[in-house]
Amino acid sequence: MPKILIIEDEKNLRILYQQDFERDGFEVVTAATAAEGLAMVQDEAPDLVVMDIRLPGMDGLEAMSRLLDKNPKIPVVLNSAYSSYKDSFMSWSADAYVVKSADTGELRARVRELIASRADS
Amino acid sequence: MGAITHKDQRSKFDAFFPGRADEFLRMLGAWSIPFALLDADDAVLFWNLGAVKFYGLGEEEALGKKFAELVAEEATIPEAPLGGVRTRRYEALHQSADGIELPVMVTRTDLPASDGREGAFVLITDLTESKSLERRLARRVAQLSIIREIGECLQSAMSPERILHTILVGATASMGLRFNRAFLLLVDERHGVLRGRDAIGPADTEEAQRIWSRLSTGGKTLRDLVDDYEPLIDGEEPRVLEIARLLSAKLDDETSFVVAALNATATTRVVDGHVVSGDAPSPYRIIGILGIDAFVAVPLTTDGKPVGLLLADNAITRRAITDEDVDILELLGLQAGQALARAHLTEELARQVASLEAATRELRRNQERVVRSERLSAIGEMAARVAHEIRNPLVAIGGFARSLLLRPEEQDSATREALEIIVNEVRRLETIVKEVLEFSRPAPPKIGSVPLRRLAQEALDLLAWELDHVGVVGRVEEAPGTPEAAADSDQIFHAVINLLRNAVHAMPHGGELLVRLRGVPYGVEMAIVDTGVGMSEDVLARAQEAFYTTKPNGSGLGLTIASLIARDHNGEVRIESREGEGTTVTLRLPAATEGETDAQDPDH
Numbered sequence: 001m002p003k004i005l006i007i008e009d010e011k012n013l014r015i016l017y018q019q020d021f022e023r024d025g026f027e028v029v030t031a032a033t034a035a036e037g038l039a040m041v042q043d044e045a046p047d048l049v050v051m052d053i054r055l056p057g058m059d060g061l062e063a064m065s066r067l068l069d070k071n072p073k074i075p076v077v078l079n080s081a082y083s084s085y086k087d088s089f090m091s092w093s094a095d096a097y098v099v100k101s102a103d104t105g106e107l108r109a110r111v112r113e114l115i116a117s118r119a120d121s
Numbered sequence: 122m123g124a125i126t127h128k129d130q131r132s133k134f135d136a137f138f139p140g141r142a143d144e145f146l147r148m149l150g151a152w153s154i155p156f157a158l159l160d161a162d163d164a165v166l167f168w169n170l171g172a173v174k175f176y177g178l179g180e181e182e183a184l185g186k187k188f189a190e191l192v193a194e195e196a197t198i199p200e201a202p203l204g205g206v207r208t209r210r211y212e213a214l215h216q217s218a219d220g221i222e223l224p225v226m227v228t229r230t231d232l233p234a235s236d237g238r239e240g241a242f243v244l245i246t247d248l249t250e251s252k253s254l255e256r257r258l259a260r261r262v263a264q265l266s267i268i269r270e271i272g273e274c275l276q277s278a279m280s281p282e283r284i285l286h287t288i289l290v291g292a293t294a295s296m297g298l299r300f301n302r303a304f305l306l307l308v309d310e311r312h313g314v315l316r317g318r319d320a321i322g323p324a325d326t327e328e329a330q331r332i333w334s335r336l337s338t339g340g341k342t343l344r345d346l347v348d349d350y351e352p353l354i355d356g357e358e359p360r361v362l363e364i365a366r367l368l369s370a371k372l373d374d375e376t377s378f379v380v381a382a383l384n385a386t387a388t389t390r391v392v393d394g395h396v397v398s399g400d401a402p403s404p405y406r407i408i409g410i411l412g413i414d415a416f417v418a419v420p421l422t423t424d425g426k427p428v429g430l431l432l433a434d435n436a437i438t439r440r441a442i443t444d445e446d447v448d449i450l451e452l453l454g455l456q457a458g459q460a461l462a463r464a465h466l467t468e469e470l471a472r473q474v475a476s477l478e479a480a481t482r483e484l485r486r487n488q489e490r491v492v493r494s495e496r497l498s499a500i501g502e503m504a505a506r507v508a509h510e511i512r513n514p515l516v517a518i519g520g521f522a523r524s525l526l527l528r529p530e531e532q533d534s535a536t537r538e539a540l541e542i543i544v545n546e547v548r549r550l551e552t553i554v555k556e557v558l559e560f561s562r563p564a565p566p567k568i569g570s571v572p573l574r575r576l577a578q579e580a581l582d583l584l585a586w587e588l589d590h591v592g593v594v595g596r597v598e599e600a601p602g603t604p605e606a607a608a609d610s611d612q613i614f615h616a617v618i619n620l621l622r623n624a625v626h627a628m629p630h631g632g633e634l635l636v637r638l639r640g641v642p643y644g645v646e647m648a649i650v651d652t653g654v655g656m657s658e659d660v661l662a663r664a665q666e667a668f669y670t671t672k673p674n675g676s677g678l679g680l681t682i683a684s685l686i687a688r689d690h691n692g693e694v695r696i697e698s699r700e701g702e703g704t705t706v707t708l709r710l711p712a713a714t715e716g717e718t719d720a721q722d723p724d725h
Contacts, residue, residue, distance in 0.1 A: 012517035019524055081512035099555075100512055102519020102547045 002115050003027040005046035007037035007063070008079075009055050013100075017050065020104050024112070032056075034063035041067055041074070048114055050107070053080040068093060075114040079107055155245040161238040163188050175245065177218030188243065192216060197224070207231045212248065224248040257445070264449045267297055270343050271453060275460035278347075282319075284464050287347050288457045289321035292433050294346055298449055300433035301329070301440075304365045306379060307429040307461075313372045315383055315430065317365030322436075324360030329437045367410045368432065378404045382418035383430045388451055389418045390442070412436060417447055419454035423462030431457060508554040515554065519547030556682065566609030566689050570713035573606050573613075573647055574599045577636040580617045584625065592631030595621075600639035604712035608690050613710070616686040619679035620649050620694075620706050627653025627704055640712065644692070647708045656698040664696055683708065 004026045008014045014030045021028045029044050031037035034055045041049065049067065053060035064076055075095040096110040146167065149156065155175040158167035168183040176183075176192055183191055193216040200211035208230045214222040228244040271291035278284045285305055292303035302322025309316045323329035370377035381401035382389040389399030394414035396404060401418075408414050416434035420427050431454050435442060522543040525532065532540065574597055581588070581595040588595050606613065624634050632652035639646055656664060664680055683706075684694045690710050698704040 010513045010517065013513060013520070016517055016520040016524065020520070023524075023527070081509050081516075100516045101551060102516050102523065102544070104520055104523070 001025065001027045002047040003029065003044060004111065005037065005040055005044060005049045005051075006030045007032075007034065007049065007051035007055065007060075009033065009052060017104070017107075020108060021111070024108055026111075026115075034058035034060065038063060038067060038070075041071060046074070047118065048075045048077065048111060050077045050079050050111065053078055064094060075118060077107070077110055077114065155247075157183070157188060157243045157245075158232075159188050159241040159243060161240055163241070165191065166240065172245070175217060175247065176215070193222075194227075195222070200229075215245070224252045261445070264298070264445075265452075267291070267343070268449065268452045268456065271297065272456050274344050274347055275456055278460065278464070279467070281461070281464040281468065283347070284457070284460045285319040286321075287343075288431065288453065288460070289319060290346050291343060291453055292431065292450065293321050294343060297343060298433070298446065298453060300442075300446070300450070301435040301437040302361055302433065304361070304368060304432040305429060306365070306368055306383070306432065308372065308383070308427065310372075315370050315372055315377075315380055317362075317368040318429075320359070320361035320365035322359075322361050324364070326437055328360070364410055368407065376402055378402055378407050379418065379430055379432075382432075383420050383427045385420055388420070388447055388454075390447060391416050391418075392442075413439070415442055417442055417450055419450050421454050421458040421461060423458050423465070428458060428461055428465075508557040511550070512554050515547050515550055519544055519551070522547065556679075566612050566686075568607050568609060568690075570605045571608045571610045571613060573638050573645060573710075574603070576610065576614055577617060577638070577647065580614060580621055581634075581636070583618065584621055587622070587625050588634065591625060591629055593625055593628050593634050594632075595634040595636070597636045598638065600637075603638045603640045604645050606645045606710040607713040608692075608710050612686045612689070613708075616683035616694075616708065617647070617649075619683045620708065623679050623706070624649050624651035624653065624704070627651050627655070629654075632703075641709065643712060644709050645712045647710075648705055649708070650703065650705045652703045655700040655702050655704055656696075657700050661696060661698050664698075680706075 004021050006014055006017045006021070006028060008017065008030065009032050011032070014032070018028045018030060029040055029046060031040050034051075034057055037049070037051065037055075040046070051060055051064065055063065060078070060080070064078070067074070067076065076093075077096040077098060078094040079098050079100055081100045095114055098107045098110055101107075150167070150169045152169055153171045153174070154169075155172035156169050157165050157172055160166050164185050165183045165188055168178075168180045172183070173179055178191065188194070193214075195214040196211055197214055198212035200209040208228065210226060210228045212224065212226050215225045217223040224247075226246040226248050228246070230242045230244075232240045232242055268291075271287060274287045274291070275284055278287055289303045289305060291297045292300050300322075302320065304320040305318050306315050307318045308314075368379055370379050372380060374380055378389075378401050382399065385399045385401065387399060389401045390397050391404045391408070392415050394404070394408055404416075407416075411432075411434055413434050413436040416432060419431045419433075421429040421431055431450070433442075433450055522540045526537065526540050526544065529537070577597045581597065584595075621634065621636075628634070628651055633650075634652075635648075635650040637648040637650060639648075680694070680696075687694045687708055687710065692708065692710040695707045695709070696704065697707075
């Protein structure tokens with residue numbers, strides 16, 4: 001069962017995403033801060049990371065570049081309330097950029113695609 | 122004292138003429154001043170040479186006749202005692218040598234004769250000269266008061282037209298200067314012309330009858346006449362106006378009489394076809410136009426600079442123009458010059474006030490624009506913050522509601538309906554949030570050459586489903602020669618989508634959506650015309666405000682975003698609407714220059 005790490009500071013969103021992805025058949029682990037998330041990448045070895053950009057303590061983009069330094073192959077989906085980061089070149093290293101929506105359909109679709117393409121390779 | 126002096130003089134007199142009364146009388150008899158000695162019955166005893174000449178009556182005709190009858194005396198001013206009791210003086214009219222009544226002053230001193238009866242010594246002074254002086258003085262006083270009245274009229278005249286009329290009425294009115302006709306020529310510097318601007322007076326005797334009979338409807342002041350001034354005579358433009366226009370001349374025409382008269386330092390007078398004062402060229406042409414060979418031309422100056430020419434004649438009555446007439450016309454000219462200067466200043470002032478008002482309006486409009494854009498940017502910033510804060514909770518609310526809907530076995534139909542409402546309302550809120558965030562992130566447009574026809578067609582194609590859904594037929598029309606727009610294609614596309622959506626929303630029961638393109642000076646216009654519900658004036662006034670909406674699901678940002686995008690392009694969005702008839706939203710953008718067109722076109 002593919003494992004997904006959700007880095008999200010909003011507790012309710014963590015619960016929502018956990019429920020949705022579990023329903024889609026994933027194993028889900030969650031972190032509330034960038035530091036916690038980075039540690040979990042080490043410990044849990046997730047197949048994919050879904051992360052917010054604005055996180056307490058450390059900027060999400062900064063956290064992502066550290067994460068990718070350690071594990072360049074792990075797919076990262078940026079999930080942000082800000083569409084403005086879409087044009088930031090830092091975001092380009094992410095595999096997908098999804099603007100947060102109550103309709104989690106797009107987020108889940110991108111995650112499924114990325115997991116599937118990883119499984120193929 | 123008086124008695125002593127009298128006695129003293131008497132003795133001196135006696136020293137001159139001791140017992141020589143005859144000699145004395147002979148001497149007096151040769152005087153040119155008329156006098157007579159009368160007896161107690163007023164019969165003439167003595168009649169001197171002066172009297173003979175003055176009355177044209179010889180001594181033999183006069184002697185023994187009653188004096189008053191002889192001279193056909195008609196007292197005008199009753200006698201008044203003068204000096205002593207014996208001398209009286211009165212004014213009268215006496216019949217003179219050529220049968221004309223002349224004004225005289227009679228000084229009559231009663232003399233005691235040797236027979237104890239009283240006689241009289243009568244001295245006659247011809248008042249003709251002094252009377253005429255008196256008349257001239259009175260006339261001059263009257264004229265000065267006219268000039269004063271004209272001056273007052275000019276002072277209160279607010280418009281240049283009224284000033285012209287006052288000058289002309291003053292020059293011609295019967296209580297004014299009594300010229301038959303007057304013409305005003307004014308310097309038009311811009312065109313280099315001395316132009317016949319206005320005139321007053323009859324063109325011929327017949328017209329004179331009509332005008333003067335109308336003017337002489339008594340008791341009117343000069344001001345009344347100016348008030349009543351009617352430039353048309355019996356509904357037609359008077360012929361004098363035509364004459365005035367014919368008098369016009371080019372300012373650089375050295376052969377022109379009127380230009381020379383304008384630049385002269387004093388009045389130019391023409392009598393019998395010759396220039397008698399001033400050194401203007403031949404007035405031949407002017408005489409031809411005026412139809413009279415005697416007229417006066419007074420230059421009007423302000424600050425020493427010639428600004429016009431006042432020309433007057435007596436073309437109808439042919440009365441000779443006197444020195445007095447000229448003097449008074451010059452006075453009028455002086456006032457006219459000042460009044461015209463004042464009018465010029467007033468006009469200049471009005472023009473400056475108008476331009477100041479325009480500048481103030483422009484400033485206010487810019488200020489409003491600034492305030493509006495500041496408010497918009499403040500709102501935008503605020504909105505962006507709020508939107509971000511709202512987005513996460515919305516995701517949670519909507520997300521869980523959707524989650525629940527995915528487990529239909531757990532809810533009854535009422536709960537499902539409630540969950541669907543939550544999902545829909547969250548979707549609407551998310552749309553607002555999205556638009557707010559777009560709106561609060563203005564990016565400078567990347568200008569290229571945009572073919573609006575293609576862009577509009579693409580936008581209609583994208584919205585095809587929405588159009589079909591409500592039965593709206595969309596169509597693009599392009600005027601020949603419409604240029605491409607200098608614009609950021611993506612941003613304009615976004616703006617056009619917003620505007621088209623608004624138009625479709627205004628036609629819930631179908632209609633026609635026309636996108637009309639045409640070139641305008643330096644720009645290109647896209648008019649989006651719908652046949653929808655239109656807007657009331659109130660709604661129209663608020664239509665471009667951020668967050669203002671009349672739609673249940675609207676964010677109130679579509680038009681605002683389109684306006685902001687247009688503004689970023691140095692363009693604008695205008696709305697015209699009639700309630701119940703439809704709305705036309707016009708997006709104006711700068712046109713692409715040839716260079717931009719070429720850059721995009723690989724064939725060139």
